[in-house]
Amino acid sequence: MIKIDVEKELIGSIGKMNLDVNLQINEGDFVALTGLSGSGKTTLLRILAGLEESNSYINVAGKVWQDDKHFLPVQKRQIGFVFQDYALFSNMSVIENLLFVNKDKKLALELLEITELSKLKDRNVTTLSGGQKQRVSLCRALMNKPKLLLMDEPLSALDPTIRTKLQDEILTLHKKFKTTTIMVSHDPSEIYRLSNKVIVMQNGVVKKEGKAKDVLLKTSGSAKFSFEGELLDIVKVDVIYIAIISIGQQLVEVVLSEDETLNLKIGSKVRVSTKAFSPNISY
Template sequence: MIKIEIKKELHGSNGVMNLDVNLDIRSKDFVALTGLSGSGKTTLLRSLAGLEKAQGIIKVDNEIWQDEKEFLPVQKRKIGFVFQDYALFPNMTVLENLFFVNKDKELANHLLEITELWELKNRLPNSLSGGQKQRVSLCRALMNRPKLLLMDEPLSALDPTMRIKLQDEILQLHKEFETTTILVSHDPSEIYKLSNRVIVLKDGKIVDDGTAKSVLLKTSGSAKFSFEGKLLDIIKVDVIYVAIIAIGQQLVEVTISSNEAKELRVGQDVRVSTKAFAPTIHT
């Protein structure tokens, strides 16, 4: 069990904000942490890692990592941290990057086999692709068999095919090593696939906490689907209006009424939903 009860004053783009988090996380859970940029997600991860100081208590199992008197330094916390920018040592080979954490050859070989990196073990990071670098970063994070694995948007810079492959490997390693994992992500499909619990932060506070389905599913009533996107344009074609909306990496066209065309504004975040074959758009 991990107990987190911390407060920290943050200075964001909208001024001063107070990170105020009180939660318990069960051992071996896979928790997705999501919310708008600047809501305090990365600061929470860095506080758990001991990279930043916050007021309050962090307790992992029966070990105090932080309270009013104690502050366990990062090197003494049983954590693995996977960064978005890989943070590999450029002058070390793949294997040397792993051995920097722990000289356990058997564990290193096992991790490299699982992630299909064995044949690349003597290569330097600058000769690897982005996906390969992130796999090395993941392996390195697991070299000390951490109690807590922290990942800050580790797959956001990768293409969709590689993201899916690494999601599978992350889930496999999470189960095999029985770590408690906290992942920062904005990708609903990634969150749904990997996590058994989703925590939503807004302005430094927890505003939602539950399963991926209960937190992320936005349909209501008899609606068959619902997607969030950005309204790019409204075009009049003869007597009808067509809205051009960006949803993820795709553009969709939705026919709208003249009243909707008057009410909607280009640049708005909108929700597209349908009950049958008649999509509707809501801001």
């Protein structure tokens, strides 16, 4: 069991706010931490890692990492941290980056095999692609078999194909090493695939927590599909109005009546839902 009771004043998206988070996480959980930018997600990870001071109580598997009398330094906390920008040693090869953390060559080779990096083990990391660098970063974070693996949007800069492949590898490693994992992500599909628990933060506090389907599914009543997007424009065509809405990486058009346009404002967040009793899926 991991017990977290964190308090810290910080500057967020609304100015000064209090980070006030009280959580209990079971060992072996894969927790997705999500919410708007500036809600305190990354700060929470840094506090757990011991990279930021705070008024907090952190207990991992019965060992106090932090309370009002103790502060375990980052090098003594059994953590792995995967950053968005890889944070690799550019003057070293792939395997040297791993062995710098722990001289266990057998473990290093095992991790490289799982992530399909064995043939690149002697390559300098500067010659690798973004996806390969993130694999190395993930392997390095697991070299000490951490009690807690922290990942701060590790896949956000990668293209969808590589991202999906790395999600599979992250899940494989998580299950194999039975590591408790907390990952910051804004991608609903990623959260659904990887996590068994989702924590939504807003303005420094936990707004919701539960399973991905319960937390992220936003349909209600007879609406079968529901998507959130940004209203980009409303165009009048003959006697009808067409709303142009950005949803994810796509633009969609929705036909509106004149009355429906009256309360809509360009640039605002809107929700598009449909009563699709016989949906078609194409690809």
